[in-house]
Amino acid sequence: MTKLSVNINKIATLRNSRGGDVPNVLKAAKDIEGFGAEGITVHPRPDERHIRYQDVRDLAPVVTTEFNIEGNPIKQFIDLVLENKPTQVTLVPDAEDAITSNAGWDAIKHKDFLVEVIKEFKQNGIRTSIFVDPNPKMVEAAVNTGTDRVELYTEAFAEKYAQGNENGILPYVECAKVAQEVGLGINAGHDLSLKNIKFFKDNIPGLLEVSIGHALIAESLYEGLESVINQYLSLLK
Numbered sequence: 001m002t003k004l005s006v007n008i009n010k011i012a013t014l015r016n017s018r019g020g021d022v023p024n025v026l027k028a029a030k031d032i033e034g035f036g037a038e039g040i041t042v043h044p045r046p047d048e049r050h051i052r053y054q055d056v057r058d059l060a061p062v063v064t065t066e067f068n069i070e071g072n073p074i075k076q077f078i079d080l081v082l083e084n085k086p087t088q089v090t091l092v093p094d095a096e097d098a099i100t101s102n103a104g105w106d107a108i109k110h111k112d113f114l115v116e117v118i119k120e121f122k123q124n125g126i127r128t129s130i131f132v133d134p135n136p137k138m139v140e141a142a143v144n145t146g147t148d149r150v151e152l153y154t155e156a157f158a159e160k161y162a163q164g165n166e167n168g169i170l171p172y173v174e175c176a177k178v179a180q181e182v183g184l185g186i187n188a189g190h191d192l193s194l195k196n197i198k199f200f201k202d203n204i205p206g207l208l209e210v211s212i213g214h215a216l217i218a219e220s221l222y223e224g225l226e227s228v229i230n231q232y233l234s235l236l237k
């Protein structure tokens with residue numbers, strides 16, 4: 001069974017575009033859980049252009065499913081995560097000026113740094129995941145950081161699949177095999193959608209969780225959050 005964690009960054013982006021409190025991010029998170037999603041993901045960035053640090057503080061006591069905080073572990077992010085103790089922290093090496101996440105960790109080059117931060121999160125009872133490119137070497141290296149899981153960066157798969165090329169799944173299948181061999185849990189995310197999620201899930205053994213935001217919110221503009229979330233849940237069974 002693969003859990004669906006809904007990334008609500010885009011809801012905050014819409015709110016921020018007017019400066020008020022519409023749509024209300026807390027209500028959206030509660031409704032999304034009510035519609036059956038098994039987790040809420042947020043990805044605060046230093047410029048707070050979508051989810052704000054205060055949103056994370058407000059969401060932490062309200063989220064009753066798995067709360068997943070993603071981001072680059074700069075000091076203020078580490079402090080925020082330790083203060084709010086989510087179910088999971090997903091470490092993403094995103095540059096401050098990146099429009100969205102665009103690369104996974106080099107878990108060999110940044111091993112010592114990752115070991116240190118992951119240790120601190122785990123000592124505080126927070127499950128850890130690191131965002132990695134679909135490169136089996138990086139999955140193998142991830143185990144040496146002490147992380148519980150990896151999140152496979154699915155943009156390359158989504159792009160190829162949209163062009164009709166199903167072979168884009170192959171590196172992910174290889175990564176999943178390696179992850180299972182070395183005992184790492186497997187999450188996935190980025191550009192997953194109603195169109196590609198079933199093919200991805202059906203081909204990746206042991207897929208524990210997907211976090212989906214951009215496409216899910218775009219699809220909901222036409223069909224509504226409840227219907228879209230239910231479609232994902234049925235495709236992820």
Ligand SMILES: CC(=O)[C@@H](O)[C@H](O)COP(=O)(O)O
Pocket residue numbers: 007009010043050070092099100101131189190213214
């Ligand atoms: C790690 C990842 O792929 C997502 O968190 C993605 O970065 C979503 O963030 P945005 O909503 O800012 O694009």
Ligand SMILES: NCC(=O)COP(=O)(O)O
Pocket residue numbers: 007041070151188189190191192211212213214215216
């Ligand atoms: N970790 C991926 C995520 O949270 C959502 O990414 P996207 O669906 O907005 O591309």
